[in-house]
Amino acid sequence: MDIIFLEQVKVQTKLGVPDWERMMPQTIILDIEIGYDLTNACQSDAIADTIDYGAVVRRIRETLTENSFKLVEALAEHLCQLILKEFGALSVKIKVAKPGILPGLKALGVAIERKV
Numbered sequence: 488m489d490i491i492f493l494e495q496v497k498v499q500t501k502l503g504v505p506d507w508e509r510m511m512p513q514t515i516i517l518d519i520e521i522g523y524d525l526t527n528a529c530q531s532d533a534i535a536d537t538i539d540y541g542a543v544v545r546r547i548r549e550t551l552t553e554n555s556f557k558l559v560e561a562l563a564e565h566l567c568q569l570i571l572k573e574f575g576a577l578s579v580k581i582k583v584a585k586p587g588i589l590p591g592l593k594a595l596g597v598a599i600e601r602k603v
C-alpha cells in the first residue's frame with residue numbers, strides 16, 4: 488500500500504473528559520498515514536490522481552474547530568472516518584498526542600488504524 492504521510496500536525500481543539508478541559512482549545516499533535524494507490528499519480532504527475540494533503544489538513548482543522556470530543560479515542564475515530572469517506576482513502580493510521588497534560592511525561596494519546 489502506498490502512503491501519504493502528515494507528521495507532527497499541530498491543531499487547536501476543545502478536548503478532554505472534564506468539562507473545564509473543554510472550555511478552551513488546547514494543542515494536539517497528529518501523525519497520520521493515509522493509504523492510497525499512488526501508481527497513477529506517480530505516472531501522470533496530476534494532483535487529481537492523488538489525495539491533496541493540504542486539503543486534508545485544512546479539513547482536519549475545520550472539523551476540529553466545529554467539533555469537541557471528550558476522549559482522544561473518539562477524536563481519532565472521527566478523523567479516520569472523515570478521511571476514509573471524504574477523501575476516498577483505502578486506510579488511515581492516526582496517532583493523536585496530547586502534550587503537557589501529565590507531569591513527568593512528554594505526551595500521551597492513542598494510535599488507531601481503520602480500513603475501508
Ligand SMILES: Nc1nc2c(c(=O)[nH]1)N=C([C@H](O)[C@@H](O)CO)CN2
Binds near residue numbers: 503559
Ligand atoms: N484513554 C484515555 N484516557 C484519558 C483520556 C482520554 O481521552 N483517553 N482523557 C483524560 C483527560 O481528558 C485528561 O487528559 C485530562 O484531565 C484522562 N484519561
